[in-house]
Amino acid sequence: MPTRREVIKRITSRLTPLYGEREAQQIARIVICELGGLSFTDLTLSPDESLEIDTLESAIEELASGRPVQYVLGHTEFCGLDFRVREGVLIPRPETEELVQWIVCGNHLPDPSILDVGTGSGAIAITLAHLLPVARVTAVDLSPQALTIARENAQRLQTKVSFEEADALGELFPGERGRFDLIISNPPYIPERERTLMRPNVTEHEPSLALFVPDNDPLLFYRSIARNARRLLRPEGSLYFEIHEDFAEEISRMLVEEGFPTTEVRKDINDKNRMTCSRLNRK
Template structure:
């Protein structure tokens, strides 16, 4: 089978469950992963035959995609803030909205003229947030914690691949005894689980079936569980003048802000993402 024939097969097979543009985008990602050739190179070498190994990889990728596995898990990588990061079943696939959260922090630190901030990311997953922050703020000291050993292994590997120094620890943030050992920081950031269980019925199958539920869902009767706990922790672990940043559920923007105000934070700001949805919160201690 030629490169062009393989590309066409992918699009045709994916067409029933995707619009034409989405199917083509997925096919391009898979073909680049299998062949190692860019889109332009694949046009030039469109009549080149796949090797036996590449043909097997194509078949495996197509089987996974038709079972609704996200293409990022099929290829084992995802792009975030200009970096190609490893992803797998232990970690969420980084979203563009989270890039906006990183950009908010980066701009605030640069505007403060205090580049040597101490930063903690809670629930780090793939390490996307702390690795991007360290990349953009090289003078900062960056820590990251997660409850999942598998996630931390992935995050450490990503930091090593990017040649960036991030300190990772396994911590259950809901366990106050475990989190008490953390040092002091100037900035704490988190994109914690924030989707209510009842919302899963309306979510894409590929998210519910494959991305780690521990990183997605909270109980229906306690949607702000992690915000409450991290808010309390941050009051103990932030230096004077410290700042807390969250990615949030768009349905609970003001509720999250009110919770933080009730915990004694002096200035709380809700920020919308590029789609006009409440997506981020900043709270000053």
């Protein structure tokens, strides 16, 4: 029977061509801990203990085919909460955690009304509902599959979120005005030309509709959401976006044109422009 050390080495060897050695080893450790019921401390203190996992072979084959480890395991952590993920929803990223933290720290309302546009797995909406339990949170997405997963996550995590099917490129909540204090979105923002630069575990498994935008109109979703936000936000409302690092200036200019004269751009932990907060100027 192989030892823990040997299994880590084996998985790492299979995944290194896809991810590089360091990330491959991190994935190997995550998989072994998950499937073997171990902690990282167990691996560090007792690497030569024997290890038997019935589902290990199938997991290795899935990972070696490029399927993301989050889909293989069926879940991922976001802001300390455990979210189910599978094909059909974007896997939540660490930079989105930073956006959520910014929103929570900047909120001074006792019971804000919040809208999450393009909710996917529900990570943003559900986390905000968890951290701001008095908030009234609504989340929309065009994908029925994504909404099914988001509702599952809300139920599992015992949070109250109202989910609705809606298109971010269309009119949201027709006829309504001044309904929300905060509107948040992590919309598709990667130009199609960058697809070839990305790893197959992303391009071949995660939903393209949640990732890519036309090369000739990368602000497509931001513009539409900003126009909806101008109508749906209350007078002192705020609009938060996760953004592509290359488009901060373009997004800021567009927001001025759409009635948001003040936009703060914030860098992520990697010193990249990755999020914005804009204030509404209602005339």
